[in-house]
Amino acid sequence: MEKEIAKQLIAKLVKELNEYSFSYYSLAKSLISDRQFEDSLAKLIELEKEFPEFIDPSSPTNRVGGYVSSKFEKYKHSQKMLSLGNVFNKEELLNFDKQIKKLSGLKTIEYIAEAKIDGLSIVLIYQKGKLIKALTRGDGVVGEEVTHNIKTIKDIPLTIDFKDDLEVRGEVFFFDKDFEALNQRQLKNNNKLFANSRNAAAGSIRQLDSKITATRKLSTFIYYYINPQNDNIFKQSDALETIKKLKFHINDKYYVGDIEGVWNFISQLENIRSEIGYPIDGIVIKVNDLNLYDKIGTTVKVPKWATAYKFRAEVTTTKLIDISVNVGRTGKVNYNAILEPVQLCGTTVSNATLHNAKYITDLDIRIGATVKIKKAGDIIPKVLGVVKDENFTKLAPWEGVKFCPVCNSELINNEAYVDYFCPNKKCASRILESIIHFVSRVAMDIAGLGESIVKKFHKLGILNDVSDIYKIKDQKEIILKIEGFGDKSIDKLITAIEKSKTNSLERLLFGLGIKNIGFKNATIIAKRFMTLEAIMNLKMTDLNNISSFGTVVKNSLINWISQIDNQLIVEKLIEAGLNDQYLGIKLMTNKLVDKTFSITGVLSQPRNKVKELIEVNGGVFSNSLTKNVQFLIDNNEDSNSAKHKLAKSRNIEIINEATFLKMLA
Numbered sequence: 127m128e129k130e131i132a133k134q135l136i137a138k139l140v141k142e143l144n145e146y147s148f149s150y151y152s153l154a155k156s157l158i159s160d161r162q163f164e165d166s167l168a169k170l171i172e173l174e175k176e177f178p179e180f181i182d183p184s185s186p187t188n189r190v191g192g193y194v195s196s197k198f199e200k201y202k203h204s205q206k207m208l209s210l211g212n213v214f215n216k217e218e219l220l221n222f223d224k225q226i227k228k229l230s231g232l233k234t235i236e237y238i239a240e241a242k243i244d245g246l247s248i249v250l251i252y253q254k255g256k257l258i259k260a261l262t263r264g265d266g267v268v269g270e271e272v273t274h275n276i277k278t279i280k281d282i283p284l285t286i287d288f289k290d291d292l293e294v295r296g297e298v299f300f301f302d303k304d305f306e307a308l309n310q311r312q313l314k315n316n317n318k319l320f321a322n323s324r325n326a327a328a329g330s331i332r333q334l335d336s337k338i339t340a341t342r343k344l345s346t347f348i349y350y351y352i353n354p355q356n357d358n359i360f361k362q363s364d365a366l367e368t369i370k371k372l373k374f375h376i377n378d379k380y381y382v383g384d385i386e387g388v389w390n391f392i393s394q395l396e397n398i399r400s401e402i403g404y405p406i407d408g409i410v411i412k413v414n415d416l417n418l419y420d421k422i423g424t425t426v427k428v429p430k431w432a433t434a435y436k437f438r439a440e441v442t443t444t445k446l447i448d449i450s451v452n453v454g455r456t457g458k459v460n461y462n463a464i465l466e467p468v469q470l471c472g473t474t475v476s477n478a479t480l481h482n483a484k485y486i487t488d489l490d491i492r493i494g495a496t497v498k499i500k501k502a503g504d505i506i507p508k509v510l511g512v513v514k515d516e517n518f519t520k521l522a523p524w525e526g527v528k529f530c531p532v533c534n535s536e537l538i539n540n541e542a543y544v545d546y547f548c549p550n551k552k553c554a555s556r557i558l559e560s561i562i563h564f565v566s567r568v569a570m571d572i573a574g575l576g577e578s579i580v581k582k583f584h585k586l587g588i589l590n591d592v593s594d595i596y597k598i599k600d601q602k603e604i605i606l607k608i609e610g611f612g613d614k615s616i617d618k619l620i621t622a623i624e625k626s627k628t629n630s631l632e633r634l635l636f637g638l639g640i641k642n643i644g645f646k647n648a649t650i651i652a653k654r655f656m657t658l659e660a661i662m663n664l665k666m667t668d669l670n671n672i673s674s675f676g677t678v679v680k681n682s683l684i685n686w687i688s689q690i691d692n693q694l695i696v697e698k699l700i701e702a703g704l705n706d707q708y709l710g711i712k713l714m715t716n717k718l719v720d721k722t723f724s725i726t727g728v729l730s731q732p733r734n735k736v737k738e739l740i741e742v743n744g745g746v747f748s749n750s751l752t753k754n755v756q757f758l759i760d761n762n763e764d765s766n767s768a769k770h771k772l773a774k775s776r777n778i779e780i781i782n783e784a785t786f787l788k789m790l791a
């Protein structure tokens with residue numbers, strides 16, 4: 127083909143395909159069939175291959191991913207990314223309005239209310255109309271560069287019709303249908319499920335391999351125009367419309383008007399929240415007149431010209447079809463509600479936890495009853511209680527379970543824990559669950575040894591405890607007989623098993639599945655005692671002065687190491703050649719041992735730096751103010767933040783950064 131013709135054809139295809147995409151992804155209007163789109167795209171790929179000199183930066187072929195980075199570069203934001211204050215009811219909303227009127231000196235205020243998208247905030251930077259950088263929020267001051275991943279998102283324009291530099295901000299999220307499809311795929315491929323849409327969005331954007339991001343159907347709503355006044359935009363609603371004209375995807379569901387109208391809008395949206403098709407956790411209310419922002423001002427953390435109305439956690443009702451019972455690795459019996467599928471927070475729910483037997487009998491939960499369920503950010507929702515309607519009285523009370531559903535041993539009731547246990551250490555369910563836990567991602571992370579394979583190996587008699595995993599390499603012949611296994615897949619599995627031998631001690635310790643020793647406690651213990659041998663020889667007195675966890679955890683650890691069968695397993699694991707040393711952060715000093723810190727507010731250095739300082743000096747960092755926290759680092763002595771107030775009410779010592787640094791001197 128002649129060069130000039132190819133050039134024109136490429137330009138024409140790029141323009142058309144981008145128009146189709148914009149219409150499809152941002153306006154929800156299909157202009158051509160999927161088939162026609164794919165054909166045109168294939169034609170473009172072909173032409174670009176032959177004439178690479180004509181590849182345009184806005185070409186949709188730039189979106190396929192394929193760039194693998196080793197880490198995310200950090201960049202300072204042009205303007206700090208603030209968070210928002212909260213209001214939870216009408217009274218607090220009206221107080222916000224009063225405050226705005228006071229600060230602005232005006233009697234009437236026009237507001238704009240937008241859905242608060244529950245995703246991941248993103249910064250898009252364009253130079254001379256070309257997308258050159260995309261950053262995550264990071265700590266609000268410094269963000270991480272994720273341009274390669276962002277370019278795979280179909281509703282983000284790679285080029286815009288805009289001569290100067292432009293920065294916009296918005297939210298990356300999954301439409302409910304795309305999130306559900308993603309989790310279905312994860313399930314099918316034996317991958318971890320995402321707890322919620324926001325985690326999935328964050329995980330997808332923080333991928334090192336942009337090819338993976340390209341397979342996830344992420345979307346964006348852009349809602350923030352940096353320095354709008356420079357471009358003669360004086361209202362947030364005009365900023366949104368300008369953003370839309372530039373062919374970004376905006377959320378059209380916004381309201382402009384007075385505070386009463388805002389309240390109506392909030393009520394309307396809260397009602398249709400679960401049917402709206404994307405995750406929202408509230409409504410953002412902003413003053414519409416951008417010229418008032420300077421006058422109204424901001425605090426260190428949040429603007430005073432905006433706030434967020436937070437929705438209550440969503441509750442719904444459905445029928446309880448059955449109560450399923452399974453036995454975990456410690457022998458603990460877990461009870462699960464099997465539900466008639468129902469929509470909740472945008473996803474289909476068919477399971478919910480019931481905690482323990484006492485919970486079920488205390489609430490008089492009966493099979494066949496209508497139950498109330500709630501989702502609180504986890505995959506599995508909770509059963510809150512039952513609806514005592516006419517149907518309920520006709521149902522038989524739940525009888526409970528007396529025998530292990532797997533090995534038929536009589537269950538024992540541990541009254542202190544309100545839980546039932548299967549006492550049989552050889553119970554197949556306990557063995558299977560402990561192996562599944564051992565190989566899981568957070569523990570030894572052995573890919574390829576999923577639940578169904580563990581079950582098959584156990585059935586064949588080649589996997590009876592965790593140490594048998596390291597003998598799998600001698601069982602090739604038996605395994606080859608299993609359908610779906612070939613030389614290649616066995617070798618891959620063996621490589622993964624061998625690799626796990628080099629894991630740091632905390633993974634192994636956590637993998638052993640000691641009751642009450644989660645990953646965090648395992649890390650504290652591993653860091654403190656450094657080798658598995660030292661841990662196996664611990665006495666209660668050695669644990670006395672650890673303040674990061676209480677006696678329940680200490681007793682549990684001492685009890686576990688004192689049991690002969692556990693000692694035997696540890697011996698076998700060490701014999702198999704597993705690393706038994708802590709390889710993580712090497713302590714610089716012991717100055718902060720037994721001290722737990724939390725942080726709030728702005729520090730002179732990035733939070734992660736301070737966190738690292740705490741840890742290399744033997745201390746523990748906690749994100750939230752758990753009961754173990756002794757110090758809250760906050761440079762603002764009379765801060766009004768919730769964390770500061772909570773720390774005060776709990777008598778947690780509040781120290782500033784300088785005092786903290788003195789502790790290390």
Ligand code: IVH
Binds near residue numbers: 240245
């Ligand atoms: S405006 C200075 N508008 O909510 C105010 N934020 O707590 C800038 N968010 O992390 C934010 N939807 O990512 C704004 N329509 C919306 C939003 C929104 C979601 C997120 C944002 C930020 C958080 C604020």
